[in-house]
Amino acid sequence: MNQQIQDKMVRRTKFRLVLDNLSKYIFLLATLFGLLVLSVLIYRVVVDGIGWLNFDFLTGKLSTQPERAGIMGAILGTFWLMLVVTPVTMFLGVGTAIYLELYAKKGRVQSFIETNISNLAGVPSIVYGILGLTVFARAMNLGNIALAGGLTMSLLILPIVIVASQEALRAVPSPLSEASYGMGATKWQTIKSVILPVALPSILTGAILSLSRAIGETAPLVVIGIPALLIPFPGSIFDKFTVLPMQIYYWTLDSSLTAEYANLAAATIIVLLLCLLVLNSTAIIIRNKFQKQF
Incomplete structure (x- = not known):
């Protein structure tokens, strides 16, 4: 047996x-x-x-003639878009995470809010485009300017930043905050001087990766009516704009007319990939640098 x-x-x-x-x-x-x-x-x-890829392509205006087309307008549009997205997302995202993690009472209400924020992180991007069209473009009468696009993209990545910031705050060793309280510091002094400096690398890493997603998104901008061909350069967040992913999208559609548009789309993809590579590398450098310190 x-x-x-x-x-x-x-x-x-x-x-x-x-x-x-x-x-x-x-x-x-x-x-x-x-x-x-x-x-x-x-x-x-x-x-x-x-x-x-040449200097004229990077600095030229968009044109209906492929050999004369440039992407400086799309580059500037991407810059103005991120100029709106970055502060809005960082302020609201980190602020919400601090409140939920360090101020809100633990209970059903907090659990309900956190569950819904996590669910919002998985909502398709086009849904945020419809929300941006309804709230920012029409209700607030912003139209398709960079401010409306930036606020729409902020809604898209805000849940991701909140969740990443919460995880970063939870990872801070509790003895650090307890020692601060033991020395007579207030709650806000402890958060500002102890918890945030330790959690900041992880928060920045999550935020930068979220911004990388915002740079590469197209669907929400299509919904709010970003123009495909915009000749003037946008000069502020209150101007009409286009961005690199939008230009890639429409040049890919036009590639059925002539192969030169496919080459323009490919060149723009290279530029966009380089931008994403820089952002992701920055996130990795920040994480590795601060991990050695803590």
């Missing part, structure tokens, strides 16, 4: 080892497949667009 039990356990162990190795190779193949598709995509984009 004991021998039968041992044989059965051996067979189960062998089966588990085979299953473990099989799972490992399946996951490896899935990873390699994703990397392969990404590599092919990046290769095609670079091959199609690298020849169109």
Whole structure:
């Protein structure tokens, strides 16, 4: 009987080892497949667009003639958009996280609010575009200026920033705040001088990654009616604007007319990828730098 039990356990162990190795190779193949598709995509984009990247393309105005088209207007539009998104998102996102995590009483109401914020993080971006169209473009009569687009994008990434900031605040060791209270500091003094400095690297990392998503989003801006072809450069947040993802989207549609629009879209994708690479690298540098300090 004991021998039968041992044989059965051996067979189960062998089966588990085979299953473990099989799972490992399946996951490896899935990873390699994703990397392969990404590599092919990046290769095609670079091959199609690298020849169109020059000073005139980066500094020129948009044009109906592909050989004269430039993306400076889209670059400036992206800048003005992020000039609205960054302070609004950081102030509201971090402020909400501080209140929910450090001031609000633990209970059903706080749990209900946190659950809904987490759910909002998974809402499709086009829904935020409809909300922005209803509230900012029409109810507030802002139209399709950079301010309306920035506020719409702020709604999109605000739940992500709130959740990331809450996690950063929870990760602060409790003995630090307890020591501050023990020395007679008030709650706000403890938050300002102890908790926030320790949580700031993680908060900034989450915020920068969220801003990267806002830069690459197109659907909400399509809904609020951002123009496809805007010749004048936007000079402030109160001007009409277009952004890099929008220009890529419409040039991709126009590529059915002539292959030159596909080359313009590829060149713009390279610029957008470089912007995202800079932002993501900044997040990594900030995280690694502050992790060594704490």
